[in-house]
Amino acid sequence: MPAIRLLSPCRFVSATIAGIRQQLRKLKLLTLGLFYNEHCDFFYATETCLNPAFWFVDNYVRHLGPIFVCVLISLVGAVVIIAYMIVIPYEIYQKSTPAICLYLTVGNWILVNTIFHYGKAWTTSPGHPPEGDLVVESVGVCKSCIAPKPPRTHHCRICGRCILQMDHHCPWLNQCVGHYNHRYFFFTMFYIWLGCLVIIIGMWPTFRDHYWSDSPVVAWCDLLYDQLFYAPMLCGGTGEVVRPLSKQMASEWSGGADGADDKTDTTDASTASLRSFGVRGISVHNAVLFEFFIGLAIVFGIGALMSWHALLITRGETSIEQHINSEMTKKSKREGRFYKNPYDFGPRQNWRIFLGLDVPGRTFWRHVLLPSAHLPSGDGLRWRSATYQFDDQPPPSLTVVTSVA
Ligand SMILES: [Zn+2]
Ligand SMILES: [Zn+2]
Numbered sequence: 001m002p003a004i005r006l007l008s009p010c011r012f013v014s015a016t017i018a019g020i021r022q023q024l025r026k027l028k029l030l031t032l033g034l035f036y037n038e039h040c041d042f043f044y045a046t047e048t049c050l051n052p053a054f055w056f057v058d059n060y061v062r063h064l065g066p067i068f069v070c071v072l073i074s075l076v077g078a079v080v081i082i083a084y085m086i087v088i089p090y091e092i093y094q095k096s097t098p099a100i101c102l103y104l105t106v107g108n109w110i111l112v113n114t115i116f117h118y119g120k121a122w123t124t125s126p127g128h129p130p131e132g133d134l135v136v137e138s139v140g141v142c143k144s145c146i147a148p149k150p151p152r153t154h155h156c157r158i159c160g161r162c163i164l165q166m167d168h169h170c171p172w173l174n175q176c177v178g179h180y181n182h183r184y185f186f187f188t189m190f191y192i193w194l195g196c197l198v199i200i201i202g203m204w205p206t207f208r209d210h211y212w213s214d215s216p217v218v219a220w221c222d223l224l225y226d227q228l229f230y231a232p233m234l235c236g237g238t239g240e241v242v243r244p245l246s247k248q249m250a251s252e253w254s255g256g257a258d259g260a261d262d263k264t265d266t267t268d269a270s271t272a273s274l275r276s277f278g279v280r281g282i283s284v285h286n287a288v289l290f291e292f293f294i295g296l297a298i299v300f301g302i303g304a305l306m307s308w309h310a311l312l313i314t315r316g317e318t319s320i321e322q323h324i325n326s327e328m329t330k331k332s333k334r335e336g337r338f339y340k341n342p343y344d345f346g347p348r349q350n351w352r353i354f355l356g357l358d359v360p361g362r363t364f365w366r367h368v369l370l371p372s373a374h375l376p377s378g379d380g381l382r383w384r385s386a387t388y389q390f391d392d393q394p395p396p397s398l399t400v401v402t403s404v405a
Contacts, residue, residue, distance in 0.1 A: 054157055062158050065174030069122070072172045075294070076192065079199065080111060082291045086284060087203045089228060090220050094205040103202050110198060114191040116371035121185045126178025127164035127380045129153055137381050150381045152343070154320050164380030167318040179380035183354060186313070189306045196295040196302075203292060210288045220288070221281035235281040313354045316344035316386075342385040353377065
């Protein structure tokens with residue numbers, strides 16, 4: 001039987017510390033072996049450390065993509081259905097004939113454009129570098145794809161591919177926004193925003209009559225119960241034409257309070273009548289409020305997002321390039337130099353390029369205001385650079401530098 005050696009407490013502690021130090025040295029060596037790179041900087045190290053978190057988020061978002069798409073389609077679909085079934089029939093009685101014709105024309109134009117641009121943004125590939133071919137324009141190598149990366153191309157972890165002129169990964173499209181579907185993405189936002197703006201402005205009479213009404217029968221049911229075949233279903237009707245209760249009727253329903261002129265009694269009577277009679281058309285009432293407030297939220301929410309993207313387009317940069325250009329501007333300023341975005345051709349020309357109007361023969365009326373499937377100019381691999389013949393010339397003491405992102 002082997003003898004058991006017992007260490008003294010001091011020797012045990014020192015041996016343990018020595019063992020821990022040895023393990024730490026091994027860990028340090030392993031870390032350096034895995035991550036050492038003479039070009040490594042703070043951002044590279046941060047990205048590497050966050051890779052496990054990125055992996056978790058990326059896989060999570062990937063599975064959530066179809067849910068986001070269904071939520072968006074359901075939400076927009078609900079707004080459109082309520083507009084056509086509830087708002088427009090009521091507004092026909094509130095507006096003049098020319099006004100309702102204009103409302104319907106503009107509304108249908110927006111609806112067609114929304115469906116077209118969302119469908120195209122969803123189904124059009126943003127564009128990828130050719131696989132297996134020589135990409136002579138490449139400015140780097142994607143460390144995920146281990147493949148050449150053309151200018152303005154970035155790798156999307158969620159899609160698992162490199163994207164030409166990548167802007168961002170959009171969960172509402174369940175794919176990336178890039179060179180070939182950037183215009184569709186922007187116009188999807190624009191037409192949803194414009195549609196909601198037109199709806200909340202145009203439905204003001206409907207909203208007013210329902211939001212501030214204390215009638216036990218909502219105004220819509222009172223007006224359209226006999227006019228529309230689906231009105232009885234929405235109003236919860238039984239075939240009986242329901243009219244708003246007058247104070248006297250409400251009083252009678254409540255059990256005969258004769259003092260209808262008294263405010264307290266009337267309120268009690270109305271409350272009692274609501275209990276016994278129910279509010280006819282409460283679903284219509286809720287739908288009108290949903291339509292107005294969801295429209296208002298979208299106008300502000302998507303409006304802010306759309307404004308940001310419009311600003312980036314005006315500057316000739318994508319969301320990713322905005323970060324790069326911002327860092328390059330700060331860095332150049334520290335070094336006493338002047339940085340200019342090489343893809344900024346000036347606001348007007350930037351918009352013309354984005355809209356595809358830099359190609360001869362295309363017009364604003366046909367290719368912007370109407371649904372158009374024209375492709376952007378260029379193949380997303382080769383890019384023209386701005387010549388910097390602009391008014392905002394850098395100070396003579398500074399050197400102009402440009403960078404290809
Ligand atoms: Zn890649
Ligand atoms: Zn993506």
